[in-house]
Amino acid sequence: MDVPKEPNFHLLSAPEFVPEKYVRTISHNYVGGSELKNLKKRIQALSDETNNSLKKNVYQNYVQFIDTGKEISHLESEMYQLSHLLSEQKSLLSALSATSILEDRTQVNFERNPKLDEHEIEEENKLKLATILEKVEGCKEIVEANDRVFIFEGDLLEIDATENTAIKFVHMYLFNDGLMVTNRNSNSRGLMRYAFESLYELSSLAVVNVRDLGNIKHAFKLLIFPDTRVFQCSSNASKKEWLDKIDQAKKLRLATEQQKKDQTVEKPSPVRAVSMDLSASKPEEVAVVHPEWLLDIPDELDVCVAQRQFEDAVNYLRKAQNYICKFNAKHSAPDAVILNIQEKVELKQNNLIDILMNELEVNPKKSFQGGLRATRTAVRLLNDLGRSTQCCDLFLKLCSTMLKNQAKKLKRETSTITYIRYFTSATFTNMCYMIEEFLRAFPDLPYCVSAYVAWAHGHLTIITNHFWTQVFVTKATLSTITECVQLIRAQCERLCEYGIDFRYKLDGQLRKFINTALNEHRDKFIDSIKLRANEDKWIPMNFKTKGALTRCLQEHEKMGLKLDSYVSGDVWLQLTSSNIAFTKLFLVFLDNCLNLQTTELLEPINDSLCSVFEAQVAYNKQALTFQPEQNLFVLKNIGFLLLVLVELTQRKYKESIGFECEPLNKLVNENSALLKDLASRNTKTKYSSDFL
Amino acid sequence: MEKNMSKKPTVQPALHKVIMVGSGGVGKSALTLQFMYDEFVEDYEPTKADSYRKKILLDGEEVQIDILDTAGQEDYAAIRDNYFRSGEGFLCIFSITEDESFQATQEFREQILRVKNDENIPFLLVGNKSDLNEKRKVTFQEAQDRANKWGVPYVETSAKTRDHVDKVFYDLMREIRARKKDENKTSNGRGKDKNKKKKLKCTIL
Numbered sequence: 001m002d003v004p005k006e007p008n009f010h011l012l013s014a015p016e017f018v019p020e021k022y023v024r025t026i027s028h029n030y031v032g033g034s035e036l037k038n039l040k041k042r043i044q045a046l047s048d049e050t051n052n053s054l055k056k057n058v059y060q061n062y063v064q065f066i067d068t069g070k071e072i073s074h075l076e077s078e079m080y081q082l083s084h085l086l087s088e089q090k091s092l093l094s095a096l097s098a099t100s101i102l103e104d105r106t107q108v109n110f111e112r113n114p115k116l117d118e119h120e121i122e123e124e125n126k127l128k129l130a131t132i133l134e135k136v137e138g139c140k141e142i143v144e145a146n147d148r149v150f151i152f153e154g155d156l157l158e159i160d161a162t163e164n165t166a167i168k169f170v171h172m173y174l175f176n177d178g179l180m181v182t183n184r185n186s187n188s189r190g191l192m193r194y195a196f197e198s199l200y201e202l203s204s205l206a207v208v209n210v211r212d213l214g215n216i217k218h219a220f221k222l223l224i225f226p227d228t229r230v231f232q233c234s235s236n237a238s239k240k241e242w243l244d245k246i247d248q249a250k251k252l253r254l255a256t257e258q259q260k261k262d263q264t265v266e267k268p269s270p271v272r273a274v275s276m277d278l279s280a281s282k283p284e285e286v287a288v289v290h291p292e293w294l295l296d297i298p299d300e301l302d303v304c305v306a307q308r309q310f311e312d313a314v315n316y317l318r319k320a321q322n323y324i325c326k327f328n329a330k331h332s333a334p335d336a337v338i339l340n341i342q343e344k345v346e347l348k349q350n351n352l353i354d355i356l357m358n359e360l361e362v363n364p365k366k367s368f369q370g371g372l373r374a375t376r377t378a379v380r381l382l383n384d385l386g387r388s389t390q391c392c393d394l395f396l397k398l399c400s401t402m403l404k405n406q407a408k409k410l411k412r413e414t415s416t417i418t419y420i421r422y423f424t425s426a427t428f429t430n431m432c433y434m435i436e437e438f439l440r441a442f443p444d445l446p447y448c449v450s451a452y453v454a455w456a457h458g459h460l461t462i463i464t465n466h467f468w469t470q471v472f473v474t475k476a477t478l479s480t481i482t483e484c485v486q487l488i489r490a491q492c493e494r495l496c497e498y499g500i501d502f503r504y505k506l507d508g509q510l511r512k513f514i515n516t517a518l519n520e521h522r523d524k525f526i527d528s529i530k531l532r533a534n535e536d537k538w539i540p541m542n543f544k545t546k547g548a549l550t551r552c553l554q555e556h557e558k559m560g561l562k563l564d565s566y567v568s569g570d571v572w573l574q575l576t577s578s579n580i581a582f583t584k585l586f587l588v589f590l591d592n593c594l595n596l597q598t599t600e601l602l603e604p605i606n607d608s609l610c611s612v613f614e615a616q617v618a619y620n621k622q623a624l625t626f627q628p629e630q631n632l633f634v635l636k637n638i639g640f641l642l643l644v645l646v647e648l649t650q651r652k653y654k655e656s657i658g659f660e661c662e663p664l665n666k667l668v669n670e671n672s673a674l675l676k677d678l679a680s681r682n683t684k685t686k687y688s689s690d691f692l
Numbered sequence: 693m694e695k696n697m698s699k700k701p702t703v704q705p706a707l708h709k710v711i712m713v714g715s716g717g718v719g720k721s722a723l724t725l726q727f728m729y730d731e732f733v734e735d736y737e738p739t740k741a742d743s744y745r746k747k748i749l750l751d752g753e754e755v756q757i758d759i760l761d762t763a764g765q766e767d768y769a770a771i772r773d774n775y776f777r778s779g780e781g782f783l784c785i786f787s788i789t790e791d792e793s794f795q796a797t798q799e800f801r802e803q804i805l806r807v808k809n810d811e812n813i814p815f816l817l818v819g820n821k822s823d824l825n826e827k828r829k830v831t832f833q834e835a836q837d838r839a840n841k842w843g844v845p846y847v848e849t850s851a852k853t854r855d856h857v858d859k860v861f862y863d864l865m866r867e868i869r870a871r872k873k874d875e876n877k878t879s880n881g882r883g884k885d886k887n888k889k890k891k892l893k894c895t896i897l
């Protein structure tokens with residue numbers, strides 16, 4: 001039979017450990033209850049220890065987890081700033097390239113509908129057609145046909161319509177008027193990867209979405225009498241894209257055809273049918289008659305803008321641009337009337353944009369009575385006009401001005417705390433409101449979101465700087481500073497609700513201020529310790545009346561200290577005046593430190609706490625040597641500091657931070673000789689009644 | 693030149709192509725989905741053109757049905773004609789609660805006959821939503837008269853209660869099957885016949 005081993009961690013946590021077996025061996029080997037009881041105690045201790053270390057580990061991991069989270073949120077806001085910078089750079093570059101290439105033409109840089117730039121589109125299309133010509137054998141006539149516009153292309157697998165088996169891979173091209181099927185080129189020489197197979201007119205092509213074809217998924221059918229061809233896409237999304245693209249192309253084609261019909265039916269007014277400058281090169285092209293409303297649009301726009309009916313103006317713009325866009329997609333040759341209108345409309349649009357921007361412009365004469373709400377229309381229309389970027393910048397500038405004005409209006413209160421309460425509450429309430437308005441004004445625009453975060457980030461610096469001048473520069477007490485810091489932290493937390501976590505950033509910005517404040521306070525504290533120690537007579541405190549002593553005891557009890565054991569007689573307390581004063585100040589200091597603490601501030605806090613404590617202990621030790629007749633009494637005072645006060649301090653510290661202040665424990669250990677001395681003399685006095 | 697001889701023998705059972713036609717909202721999709729999956733859809737989502745395929749037992753013989761559920765209307769007549777051309781039989785549907793949809797069947801019938809160029813094309817006139825009898829706008833007699841005039845059967849269905857849903861599909865498939873048998877016989881016996889559709893089919897196979 002095995003000799004039962006001492007219970008220890010390794011034994012109990014070994015993989016081969018079986019509780020039943022262990023208990024059996026123990027009961028075999030141990031005789032008598034006391035031995036078993038001892039063993040139980042040891043196991044219990046082991047369990048407590050494991051429990052504690054487990055808790056400690058969990059806590060440590062937890063702290064690390066929280067810190068990492070903070071770091072990440074910090075990084076996130078930095079990424080936002082980066083993205084903001086990048087998009088700014090991008091818009092700058094595009095503005096630059098636009099000005100240099102198109103010199104004197106006032107080129108409008110549309111952000112959201114770059115499609116309106118018909119020149120670019122045409123160029124792009126030509127380029128695309130050229131590459132198709134290079135890639136596909138035998139498609140010369142098709143690609144070179146007049147005004148054919150490329151829309152979409154992709155690889156598909158053709159399926160046998162009756163057998164449900166794969167036939168071959170095809171590459172399909174969608175044009176504005178037809179669908180071209182090409183096969184893989186078997187004798188691929190050089191670039192000709194595909195060979196032309198067939199072209200289907202969109203105006204007679206019946207497309208069918210295959211919902212269910214047994215195991216053939218993501219397929220669609222083309223019905224071209226008498227053929228039925230089934231094509232399989234790589235995914236459902238790809239199929240949807242093909243069906244949508246074909247449908248759109250068909251709709252567009254129908255619309256343009258309809259327009260053509262309308263135009264020819266409409267009364268032909270010879271005045272409007274301006275002959276074109278370039279018509280000589282294409283004599284067969286007939287002059288097109290444009291609808292009346294199009295020609296009236298520049299005037300209508302003037303009227304709308306004059307009457308401040310911006311919304312109507314934008315609608316007119318849209319209508320004109322749509323018409324022009326469709327027209328240009330259909331006609332390769334420029335049309336003088338269209339060019340003329342287009343130029344005018346562009347001018348009017350720029351004018352309208354200027355006016356709308358002006359609405360958002362910061363202007364000292366303007367009042368912001370309506371707040372951000374008053375800007376809603378202008379912002380929406382500018383977004384519509386593809387000016388979100390500039391609009392967003394103006395909007396944020398406006399926010400800045402409003403925050404500044406509002407801060408100026410705030411009265412400088414006599415009490416720093418009251419002022420800071422008003423200031424932080426007003427500022428952060430405004431920032432929350434601004435986020436709400438902002439998200440409403442610019443939903444789903446990534447550039448704008450990053451612009452907002454960058455703005456808020458910058459604004460936080462302004463806030464903390466103002467905070468600093470109000471709180472730190474005025475030489476406020478540490479308690480005031482602590483309360484103010486708590487106020488601003490709580491306010492800053494409100495932003496988290498909107499997904500903007502600046503707590504880490506705020507703490508970072510306040511850190512150096514708090515650090516300085518802590519150091520200053522520590523130095524002052526040490527000075528006052530010195531002063532009091534010099535005045536101290538190192539004798540027990542005499543409270544003169546019983547009431548005064550009771551009051552003192554109550555006061556300390558409120559702070560968490562029971563001093564009853566130090567009472568002697570009716571009016572005496574066996575502690576010196578400097579130690580009593582120190583205790584009170586130290587506990588206030590401790591509270592402030594704990595309220596200010598962040599992980600990054602732990603070191604300076606520990607340092608400050610220990611420095612002042614060490615100073616106080618040092619003066620007591622000095623007294624020990626200079627006042628030999630009071631030796632035991634001073635020793636008891638030291639005992640009070642290192643045992644009673646430290647115990648309370650550690651309790652509070654642990655409650656707030658989670659673990660004990662190690663440097664303070666070290667301080668206690670350094671003085672363990674004194675404490676031992678005290679302990680031995682205390683036991684002695686138990687037997688000798690002539691104490692004092 | 694025979695259909696099944698020109699290629700290697702098919703593994704797949706015979707395929708019958710059915711087309712659902714009728715105005716928007718009469719229940720073409722609802723009937724199709726009820727037949728395919730035994731489910732009734734409440735929410736109305738206009739169809740573009742969807743196709744479904746299913747293997748079924750038709751009088752003990754395994755066949756495949758291919759259903760083309762069309763949109764109420766198609767902007768290009770040429771495209772609509774191409775849809776109709778691909779069908780071997782038609783369910784022409786209207787809603788008994790909507791007279792307009794009943795009137796529209798006339799035009800659908802004409803279009804189909806023009807495209808298929810065949811008076812005897814398998815065709816059923818279907819009055820759907822029979823569960824909404826209290827809202828009926830088209831009398832049974834009216835519809836029956838029209839069907840008689842065309843020489844086609846008239847059936848009332850409900851995609852909601854599944855009433856006669858299987859019947860219209862199975863009846864139509866029987867007609868299609870019968871037509872195909874007929875054609876085979878005639879083409880076997882007399883070679884080319886006057887049927888244009890069939891002629892075209894032969895040339896490709």
Ligand SMILES: Nc1nc2c(ncn2[C@@H]2O[C@H](COP(=O)(O)OP(=O)(O)O)[C@@H](O)[C@H]2O)c(=O)[nH]1
Pocket residue numbers: 714715716717718719720721722723733734735736737738739764820821822823824849850851852853
């Ligand atoms: N009560 C009732 N409603 C039906 C019936 N068939 C279709 N519906 C409803 O009518 C609407 C249009 O049906 P849908 O199948 O989409 O018509 P489609 O445009 O012809 O495809 C849907 O809301 C269906 O739920 C029916 O037999 N009875």
Ligand SMILES: [Mg+2]
Pocket residue numbers: 720721722737738739761762
């Ligand atoms: Mg439908």
